[in-house]
Amino acid sequence: MNAKRVLLYLFLLLVLGTGLSAWYFHHLVHSPQSPESSKEIVRISPGQSFKSIAYHLESMGLIDNATVMYYWGWLQGKATKVQAGHFQVDAQWSMQEMLEHLSTGREQLLRLQIPEGAAWWDVARILEKRELASFEEFQGVVKDKDFLEEMGIHASSAEGFLYPETYYISPSRDVGAEKLARIMINQFWKSTSDLWGEMSFDEIYDMVNKASLIEKETGIAPERRKISGVFHNRLESNMLLQCDPTIIYGLGEDFEGRLRRRHLDDRDNPYNTYHHRGFPPTPICSPGRASIEAALDPQEHGYYYFVSRNDGTHHFSKTLQEHNRAVYRYQIMVR
Structure with a gap:
């Protein structure tokens, strides 16, 4: 009887211990x-x-x-x-x-914002800062001829086609220069496919080029088509575009100073639209859809000049004499 009681007590202790362990385990998890x-x-x-x-x-x-x-x-x-x-x-x-x-559960996606008007090197710096791709890797991809041909870009670089957008990417699957460039370029074609109609790539490229100039010249929505009209008028009249942002782009990724007279006089800069007619060799940034639409639909007017009022807007002029007065008023007088 004593042995049976001992075994019973041991069994009860075992059950109790197992129960307590199970409860504790359940409580922990x-x-x-x-x-x-x-x-x-x-x-x-x-x-x-x-x-x-x-x-x-x-x-x-x-x-x-x-x-x-x-x-x-x-x-x-x-x-x-x-x-x-x-x-x-x-x-x-x-x-x-x-x-x-x-x-x-769903993976936590990374929010990646590529702003309108960013040059390829601006995008590369953003990706490097977010530890998604190195600057050098991205530079190599956006200038890789085989990659560009695969993406439908028959040009020397992907400049102009790295579509500005807020992307939500998978840090485990979308990391790497080529993957990210592919995502942005695919987004460009997807977001603008309805704009091109039967246009050839060369015609599309010219419009992207023009849109990149518009993007860098103004952030004011009502001015985009107006500035597009100025560029259209100047090209139709065989005038130089004289666009300061193109010169800045030609000075390279490290330029952060102010434009000087020597920059305006530099004929060796292929992006100097004060000396070289027509559009620059490549777009100077990736424009947003609004600037592309403005490039495709310039406003009809008689303006050939514009100058910044230093408040984000511009004064438009029809004659050089009127433009010079505006430059004196808004630029020289301010200085």
């Missing part, structure tokens, strides 16, 4: 890991083991016990279902919620 909300981005690499993922979460302070997380993941059959990518998790979540999110 279903309780909030932190009393306060704290959202973090967790990066999971392709092929990363679930064990290393659990310990990575513990090292970030997102879970209390990596061992419990590891065994719970296998018991739930989700250890092999955790996906690679960047995921936003909350320290207030339970281990069960984190496990569900990592195995079935």
Whole structure:
């Protein structure tokens, strides 16, 4: 009888211990890991083991016990279902919620904004700062002849075709100079496909080139078609475009100063539209759709000149004499 009682007590202790362990285990995996909300981005690499993922979460302070997380993941059959990518998790979540999110949740996409009027080197700097591609890699891609031909760009670079847009990309799949350039160029063709009709690439290129000048000259919506009209009038009259932003582009990616007389007089700069007729050799930035529409539909008027009023707007003139008076009023007098 004593032996039976001992065995019974041991059995009850075992059941109780198992029950308490199960309750404690259940409590650990279903309780909030932190009393306060704290959202973090967790990066999971392709092929990363679930064990290393659990310990990575513990090292970030997102879970209390990596061992419990590891065994719970296998018991739930989700250890092999955790996906690679960047995921936003909350320290207030339970281990069960984190496990569900990592195995079935949507990856946290990265917001990447490419502004209107950015030259290719501006885009390269943005990508390098976000650690998505190096400057040199992106430079190589946007000037790669085979890549450009594949993307339908029969030119020396992708300048003008890196469409300005807010992109939401997967940091695990969309990283790299070629992938990112491909995304932007594809977006250009997608966003502008309805504008070109039966135009040849050379005609499209001229319009993108013209639009890039408009983009750099004004950020005022009502002025775009007006400035487009000025360029149209000057080209029709065989006049030089005399566009300052083209000279600046020709001075290269490191130029951050003010234009000087020596820059305006430099005939060796192929982008100097004070000396070389027609459009510059390439676009000088990637224009937005509004500037492209303005390039395609210039406003009809008699203006041939414009000068900045120093408030973002421009004064337009029909004659050189009127223009010189405006330059004196808005530029020389201010200085």
